[in-house]
Amino acid sequence: MSQDQLNAMVDLHGRFLGGRIGGRRAMLDNMDMRGLSLEGKDLKQANFTACLMNDMNLSYANFQEASLYACDLSNSNLFNTVFVRSDLRGARIENANLEGADLESADLRRGGMASAGDFSVNTKAVNFKGANLSGARLAGSMAANADFSDAMLVGADLSNSDMRGASLEGANLSNVNIEGVQLNGANIKSTIFTGVDVSVMRDVGMDLSDAITDDNVGVAVSDLSEPLQKLLERHYMWLESKGKDGEQLDLSSVDLRALGTLKQERLTAIKAIETKFFGLNLYQVQLQSAVLDGSDFRSCDLEAADLRGSSFKNANFSHANLKGANCIALMLGAGGTSRFNPCNFENSRFCYADFSGAQLKDAVFVGANLAYVDFTDADLRGADFTGAVLENTQLDHARTEGATFDRDPSRPVFKMKSDA
Structure with missing residues (x-):
C-alpha cells in the first residue's frame, strides 16, 4: 500500500465516522503499510487485523475501539496515540515508543513487547x-x-x-x-x-x-497525639491569635492517604514535611504560606487550590491535577519587615501534571522536572525555570513575560504552539 492509497482510505473512513455520503469504514486485513504515516489521523473503530505496521509514524493518531489484532507495530512511533478499548491481542510492539499513549481498557493479551x-x-x-x-x-x-x-x-x-x-x-x-x-x-x-x-x-x-x-508510610493518622479535628481547632486558634494561643499544625511524616479527602479544608500555614498526601482529593484546599517540602502529592486533585506563598521544595506532583491553582507570591509582614514570598517548587517533580489555567506568577521552578506538564493558559510571568527539565512541556497560550528559561541549547526544548 502506498501513502496516497492510505490517505484515500483515511478520507473515506473520516466520512464514515461523520455519517456522510460515500463514507466507508476502514477494513484492512494483512496489508503491508510499513514506513507509512497516520500521524494525527482519526481511525476510531477501524480494522487493521494482521497488518504490517512496522516503522510507521502513528503519533497522536486515534485508534479508539479499533482492531489491531495480530498487527506488527514494532519500531513504530506511537507517541501520545489513543488506543482506548482497542483490540491489540497478539500485537507485536517491541522497540515501539508508546510514551504518553492512552491504552485505557485496551486488550494486549499475549502481545510481544520485547525481543527474545x-x-x-x-x-x-x-x-x-x-x-x-x-x-x-x-x-x-x-x-x-x-x-x-x-x-x-x-x-x-x-x-x-x-x-x-x-x-x-x-x-x-x-x-x-x-x-x-x-x-x-x-x-x-x-x-x-x-x-x-x-x-x-x-x-x-x-x-x-x-x-x-x-502499609502506612510513616505515622498513621490514627496514631496522632490527638484526633485531627482537635489538632485543626488548635491550629485555627494559633492562626487567629497570630501565634499567642493554640499550636501550629505539624503533619510532617504523616501518611494521610486513609483520609481520602481534605476537600476545601483550611490548612493555611501548616507544616507538613515529607508527608503522604498521595491520591487525596484536595479540591480548593487552602494551603497558603505552608511548608510542604519533600511531600508526596502524586495523583492528587488540587484543582483551584490556594497554594500562595508556600514551599514545596523536593515535592512530587506527578500526574497531579493543578488546574486553576493559585500559586502566586504573598507579601508577608508590613513596613520594613515585609518580605516577598513566592511559591517555591525548587527541585520538585511534576511529570504529567496539569497546570492549565493556573496562576504561577513569580513561582520558582529551579531544577524542577516539568516533563510533559500542561501549562496551557497558565500565567507564568516572572517565573524562574533555571535548570528545569522542560521535555515536551506544553506552554500553549501561556503568559511567559519576564520568565527565566535556560538558554543552553543542549537542554530539551519546551513546546509552544504559535497563535497562527
Missing part, C-alpha cells in the same frame, strides 16, 4: 513511559525490559505476564492483578501497589522499601 533473549540484557524494549494503561488487559504479555516509568496501570490485569527487568519506577499499579507475574530484576522504586497483595513479591525477596503499598 535474556531479560537482563539491556535491549531496547517498548517505551510505555507515562502511558495510561488503566484497566488494560496484559495477561500473559511479554514485557521484559519494557519502560513503564510514571505509567498509570490502575486496575490492569498483569497476570502471568513477563515483566522481568522492566522499569516500573513511579508507576501506579493500584488494584492490579499480579498473579503469576514475573518481576525479577524489575525497578520498583516509588512504584504504587495499593490494593495489591504484595506477599508473593516479599516471598521472593523483592525490596519494597521504596514502593507504596497498603
Whole structure:
C-alpha cells in the first residue's frame, strides 16, 4: 500500500465516522503499510487485523475501539496515540515508543513487547513511559525490559505476564492483578501497589522499601497525639491569635492517604514535611504560606487550590491535577519587615501534571522536572525555570513575560504552539 492509497482510505473512513455520503469504514486485513504515516489521523473503530505496521509514524493518531489484532507495530512511533478499548491481542510492539499513549481498557493479551533473549540484557524494549494503561488487559504479555516509568496501570490485569527487568519506577499499579507475574530484576522504586497483595513479591525477596503499598508510610493518622479535628481547632486558634494561643499544625511524616479527602479544608500555614498526601482529593484546599517540602502529592486533585506563598521544595506532583491553582507570591509582614514570598517548587517533580489555567506568577521552578506538564493558559510571568527539565512541556497560550528559561541549547526544548 502506498501513502496516497492510505490517505484515500483515511478520507473515506473520516466520512464514515461523520455519517456522510460515500463514507466507508476502514477494513484492512494483512496489508503491508510499513514506513507509512497516520500521524494525527482519526481511525476510531477501524480494522487493521494482521497488518504490517512496522516503522510507521502513528503519533497522536486515534485508534479508539479499533482492531489491531495480530498487527506488527514494532519500531513504530506511537507517541501520545489513543488506543482506548482497542483490540491489540497478539500485537507485536517491541522497540515501539508508546510514551504518553492512552491504552485505557485496551486488550494486549499475549502481545510481544520485547525481543527474545535474556531479560537482563539491556535491549531496547517498548517505551510505555507515562502511558495510561488503566484497566488494560496484559495477561500473559511479554514485557521484559519494557519502560513503564510514571505509567498509570490502575486496575490492569498483569497476570502471568513477563515483566522481568522492566522499569516500573513511579508507576501506579493500584488494584492490579499480579498473579503469576514475573518481576525479577524489575525497578520498583516509588512504584504504587495499593490494593495489591504484595506477599508473593516479599516471598521472593523483592525490596519494597521504596514502593507504596497498603502499609502506612510513616505515622498513621490514627496514631496522632490527638484526633485531627482537635489538632485543626488548635491550629485555627494559633492562626487567629497570630501565634499567642493554640499550636501550629505539624503533619510532617504523616501518611494521610486513609483520609481520602481534605476537600476545601483550611490548612493555611501548616507544616507538613515529607508527608503522604498521595491520591487525596484536595479540591480548593487552602494551603497558603505552608511548608510542604519533600511531600508526596502524586495523583492528587488540587484543582483551584490556594497554594500562595508556600514551599514545596523536593515535592512530587506527578500526574497531579493543578488546574486553576493559585500559586502566586504573598507579601508577608508590613513596613520594613515585609518580605516577598513566592511559591517555591525548587527541585520538585511534576511529570504529567496539569497546570492549565493556573496562576504561577513569580513561582520558582529551579531544577524542577516539568516533563510533559500542561501549562496551557497558565500565567507564568516572572517565573524562574533555571535548570528545569522542560521535555515536551506544553506552554500553549501561556503568559511567559519576564520568565527565566535556560538558554543552553543542549537542554530539551519546551513546546509552544504559535497563535497562527
